[in-house]
Amino acid sequence: xxxxxxIFTASADSISKSGAHLYWADxxxxxxADSIEEFGQSAPVLVCESENGLKLVxxxxxxxxxxxxxxxxxxxxxxxxxxxxxxLLYLTDNLQRAMDNGMRLKALEFFAPLMDxxxxxxxxxxxxxxxxxxxxxxxxxxxxxxxxxxxxLLKQGNIPLASATPLSRMTxxxxxxxxxxxxxxxxxxxxxxxxxxxxxxxxKMNNQSVQxxxxxxxxxxxxxxxxxxxxxxxRLANAARLARYPELTKLQDRFTAAAGEITAGTRWRMVQPxxxxxxxxxxxxxxxxxxxxKRAVEEMANLADAPAWEKLWKLGSGND
Amino acid sequence: xxxxxxxxxRKIGHVFVDESMQDSPIANRVRDKLAGTDQANIPWTVVxxxxxxxxxxxxxxxxxxxxxxKGKFLRFxxxxxxxxxxxxxxxxxxxxxxxxxxxxxxxxxxQDRVLKIWANQDxxxxxxxxxxxxxxxxxxxxxxxxxxxxLALEHLTGYSHNLIGFLQDYDNVVLELKSKVVDxxxxxxxxxxDRVLPAWSLNAPFINEHEEFDVxxxxxxxxxxxxxxEAGFKVCLHFDPIIHxxxxxxxxxxxxxxxxxxxxxxxxxxxxxxxxxxMPQLNPIIADNFPDTTYIYNEFIPGLDGKARLLRPLxxxxxxxxxxxxxxxxxxxxxxxxxxxTEVWNEVFGYAPKDFGGLGNRLMAQAFGE
Numbered sequence: 047x048x049x050x051x052x053i054f055t056a057s058a059d060s061i062s063k064s065g066a067h068l069y070w071a072d073x074x075x076x077x078x079a080d081s082i083e084e085f086g087q088s089a090p091v092l093v094c095e096s097e098n099g100l101k102l103v104x105x106x107x108x109x110x111x112x113x114x115x116x117x118x119x120x121x122x123x124x125x126x127x128x129x130x131x132x133x134l135l136y137l138t139d140n141l142q143r144a145m146d147n148g149m150r151l152k153a154l155e156f157f158a159p160l161m162d163x164x165x166x167x168x169x170x171x172x173x174x175x176x177x178x179x180x181x182x183x184x185x186x187x188x189x190x191x192x193x194x195x196x197x198x199l200l201k202q203g204n205i206p207l208a209s210a211t212p213l214s215r216m217t218x219x220x221x222x223x224x225x226x227x228x229x230x231x232x233x234x235x236x237x238x239x240x241x242x243x244x245x246x247x248x249x250k251m252n253n254q255s256v257q258x259x260x261x262x263x264x265x266x267x268x269x270x271x272x273x274x275x276x277x278x279x280x281r282l283a284n285a286a287r288l289a290r291y292p293e294l295t296k297l298q299d300r301f302t303a304a305a306g307e308i309t310a311g312t313r314w315r316m317v318q319p320x321x322x323x324x325x326x327x328x329x330x331x332x333x334x335x336x337x338x339x340k341r342a343v344e345e346m347a348n349l350a351d352a353p354a355w356e357k358l359w360k361l362g363s364g365n366d
Numbered sequence: 367x368x369x370x371x372x373x374x375x376r377k378i379g380h381v382f383v384d385e386s387m388q389d390s391p392i393a394n395r396v397r398d399k400l401a402g403t404d405q406a407n408i409p410w411t412v413v414x415x416x417x418x419x420x421x422x423x424x425x426x427x428x429x430x431x432x433x434x435x436k437g438k439f440l441r442f443x444x445x446x447x448x449x450x451x452x453x454x455x456x457x458x459x460x461x462x463x464x465x466x467x468x469x470x471x472x473x474x475x476x477q478d479r480v481l482k483i484w485a486n487q488d489x490x491x492x493x494x495x496x497x498x499x500x501x502x503x504x505x506x507x508x509x510x511x512x513x514x515x516x517l518a519l520e521h522l523t524g525y526s527h528n529l530i531g532f533l534q535d536y537d538n539v540v541l542e543l544k545s546k547v548v549d550x551x552x553x554x555x556x557x558x559x560d561r562v563l564p565a566w567s568l569n570a571p572f573i574n575e576h577e578e579f580d581v582x583x584x585x586x587x588x589x590x591x592x593x594x595x596e597a598g599f600k601v602c603l604h605f606d607p608i609i610h611x612x613x614x615x616x617x618x619x620x621x622x623x624x625x626x627x628x629x630x631x632x633x634x635x636x637x638x639x640x641x642x643x644x645m646p647q648l649n650p651i652i653a654d655n656f657p658d659t660t661y662i663y664n665e666f667i668p669g670l671d672g673k674a675r676l677l678r679p680l681x682x683x684x685x686x687x688x689x690x691x692x693x694x695x696x697x698x699x700x701x702x703x704x705x706x707x708t709e710v711w712n713e714v715f716g717y718a719p720k721d722f723g724g725l726g727n728r729l730m731a732q733a734f735g736e
Contacts, residue, residue, distance in 0.1 A: 247663035291665050294677050321667035322678050324709055362678045363713050
């Protein structure tokens with residue numbers, strides 16, 4: 047591969063801006079368009095010769111802006127390059143961009159057919175900010191084996207990278223069942239991992255399919271209710287948790303109800319500190335002056351008479 | 367026709383021996399036991415003194431490593447303060463187990479297929495002699511089944527046979543041999559039926575069939591217990607781990623009833639009940655090694671010691687069912703929980719260890735036949 051030192055001018059329309067190596071090609075943002083309009087093109091794009099004329103190697107956004115403005119393009123010629131070289135030059139030219147896992151996956155999808163896994167790990171992952179032996183490296187390479195539908199969900203930011211692990215434990219049928227959870231909403235890492243694990247584990251424990259677990263848990267119905275993403279995710283996660291931990295969830299609900307009765311109208315907060323491994327509760331209060339302290343002590347004295355304590359003492363004992 | 371080793375020893379395909387242990391009685395016994403079997407020609411590798419571990423990875427094949435152990439042989443059980451420990455002392459004779467039980471913690475401790483035996487028994491006996499002989503009035507309840515199965519390698523090593531012979535001179539020591547196989551050759555080594563407690567783990571038949579591999583059947587274990595009882599020994603039986611699976615009521619009822627077809631309550635020194643619990647890193651190992659295992663997906667919560675434990679009401683439900691059934695068969699004070707909380711003791715038994723002077727004291731008395 048050779049980059050010429052010479053910068054030349056070409057018309058924007060004479061440069062083809064297609065090719066798999068432009069794997070992060072996107073509409074240019076307004077700040078770049080404003081900058082080029084005000085100051086002109088400060089860095090040349092990279093091009094190569096093809097049978098059909100000049101072909102863009104790197105500089106997609108600049109070329110798009112200049113084409114829209116009807117201005118000529120400053121370019122540098124690259125010679126003697128293969129497809130992987132094009133991808134590497136494009137990557138190098140775009141290293142200043144904030145990279146997310148969807149972008150990393152797009153780059154890996156381009157390079158994977160062109161080299162073996164060892165080269166992918168050694169030569170590409172570090173350029174994507176990933177240590178070759180890291181957990182993220184393993185996860186990203188795992189995503190390469192997933193169906194295109196799932197890869198698109200990662201690229202769209204709907205599903206987090208770490209979901210590869212629970213998804214890889216599922217059958218194709220189970221993966222199909224959970225797909226609707228991610229097509230319309232963007233999930234946080236913890237919610238996505240928890241829900242996928244809870245569904246998989248409940249299905250295993252009950253010898254059911256994930257689809258059956260979702261139906262029984264009411265998750266299919268929740269999906270059809272047209273809720274906002276925030277509400278839908280909260281309800282879906284709660285339903286999956288209830289399916290996975292029915293007894294614990296019931297205990298927690300009863301604890302929350304009793305704690306609410308006891309502490310209503312006070313500054314005191316109550317939690318069960320150890321998943322009911324022992325009985326009882328932990329009470330906390332936040333105070334910032336002597337007056338608040340005095341009031342908290344009075345409230346505490348009144349709390350002790352609440353009848354709901356009787357419900358709470360035996361929670362988790364098996365005799366409640 | 368060549369002989370065969372017991373089925374649980376047939377995966378042993380290599381022997382490693384420390385250079386210093388080549389002529390030890392244990393090494394010679396292993397050679398003698400292998401001779402004439404279809405495993406007679408398995409390779410032996412001498413491990414030089416500067417090498418502190420062996421690497422062995424041949425798929426399913428296991429290696430036996432006769433090692434000169436430099437650590438402490440007599441240890442405390444690694445119980446935690448958050449739950450009541452039985453106070454048992456461990457005689458450390460080796461590490462790892464040839465059998466395969468899905469729930470076994472040894473999978474997390476020893477992630478290879480090397481079965482280690484401490485072949486320097488003279489050093490073991492010296493340390494034990496110093497400890498047990500220091501004060502004849504200090505009593506010890508000891509066992510070898512913590513980091514290995516007490517009897518799994520007995521056919522090859524005769525380890526327990528030697529140990530029992532050595533302990534004949536110590537009236538203040540009771541040895542418990544905890545196992546899932548049947549090997550009663552150690553019985554020839556003692557006349558003190560009151561100082562050895564043969565013990566077997568039991569489980570629901572479904573768990574035995576689906577989660578325990580290369581082990582003796584429940585019937586074989588109970589027949590062995592009966593043989594020991596008839597010879598005058600008290601036996602111990604252990605339900606650990608109790609597993610919450612669909613059909614557990616019927617399963618545990620069946621094995622509890624079955625026990626008393628073979629032994630009477632008065633033949634049993636004590637019986638433990640312990641719910642399945644594990645350090646969190648064991649779960650993915652179980653999922654990998656035993657993909658059909660499902661009980662790991664039950665309602666486990668982090669316990670007070672950081673280990674995953676079944677949610678307390680589910681444990682109490684199982685324990686109550688089992689204890690009620692065992693009580694109907696005449697069991698009572700011999701029953702105890704392995705690593706349970708005061709809450710669970712009170713909920714199931716109606717009392718806790720502090721009410722009878724502590725679990726360790728009670729079990730010590732029962733071990734010594736009081």
